[in-house]
Amino acid sequence: MDEWTFLDYLDERNTNPIQEWLRDRTRVPVKAKAKIDRILLQLAGTRLWVRPLASNLDNHPGIVEIRVRWMNTQYRLLGFRGPTERQFTLLFPALEHGDQFDPQNAPEIAQRRMAIVQNDWSRACEHRYR
Amino acid sequence: MNTVTAKQDLLESCKEREYRDALNVENVYGGICAQIRALREQREMSQAQLGRKANMAQERISILEDPNAETKPTLNTMLRIASAFDVGLDVRFVPFSTVLDRSTNTNQRSLEVESFDDELPAIEKDLAVERALIAAHEAGLSAGLSVSNLSDIYDYVFRGATAYSPKTKVQKGTWAGQQNIMIHEARPQPKGTLVFEPTGLIKLPAKEEKALYTGEEQLNYGT
Secondary structure, eight states, X not given: OOSOEEEEEOOTTSOOHHHHHHHOXXXXXXXXXXXXXXXXXXXXXXXXXXXXXXXXXTTSTTEEEEEEEEXXXXXXXXXXXXXXXXXXXXXXXXEEXXXXXXXXXXXXXXXXXXXXXXXXXXXXXXXXXX | OOHHHHHHHHHHHHTSHHHHHHHHHHHHHHHHHHHHHHHHHHTTOOHHHHHHHHTOOHHHHHHHTOTTOSSOOOHHHHHHHHHHHTOOOOOOOOOHHHHHHHHHOOOHHHXXXXXXXXXXXXXXXXXXXXXXXXXXXXXXXXXTOOOXXXXXXXXXXXXXXXXXXXXXXXXXXXXXXBOEEEEEEEEEEGGGEEEEEEEXXXXXXXXXXOOBOOOOOEEETTO
């Protein structure tokens, strides 16, 4: 750990959509949750992230996707580096089918949320692994 | 987030059997992927260079470093990679506390391992210090001290000293009015002599009444 701290986006009601998604067993089975946790912990300890585990999204400046494959499901955790140094904020969890995000507007949602967090740091909280 | 908080979170999740079984799997395979990359970067090698050393294609190295890859490395593959890096491979069952430690202590530097040749001087130094400790322990016993066991001595040893072919001398005496054992190690000098220099200080338990000291002396090296 130490290189990066993960944060979660908070919506206007102060709820945490990242944690809600991760705790929803119908969307993220427990084994997939373990894999996501392990990959996030690995990235937290890695200064330079490289493909295929993480990559910048073309056409969506600032947005980074973290790629987790479990069984035949491709999870995509969209986020950005910030709001301060050595922080990475998870903005929106999505899936990928073929070359398409599910939902398709996931990158746009992530970009809107990024702007919100950049303007108001209280709209993010520390990510937890439980 | 600090490591303790992350570990506490994982511990809560691990109370569910299915999660901890899954974390075990991810810790093994994800950990191997990350460590292969860390070892390769530590040596400033490309995937192709590592592939040549391990007699594997670059594409296979790429897969080995990818925790999302469908193909998982076999034990035989890991042994080949270990040989290419000239490091050991330790496969053993461990308590879950170890799984939690390794899951949360993921800093890339902590994954780096020296090759045998790079590690060799440190291995020899550690063995030399251990031999010196045993000699000091035995000398202490023969001098009438009741140091209970070697591990008591270990706690006090200064391990930063470099030593080569050490000989330890422990004699009765006093040193600065303290109740101590001073460990001296022999350092080879030009012209084949050894100079004994103090490298470790063992503070005896308060109950001990005797103190031991070795003065500096020179011996012919190799005789």
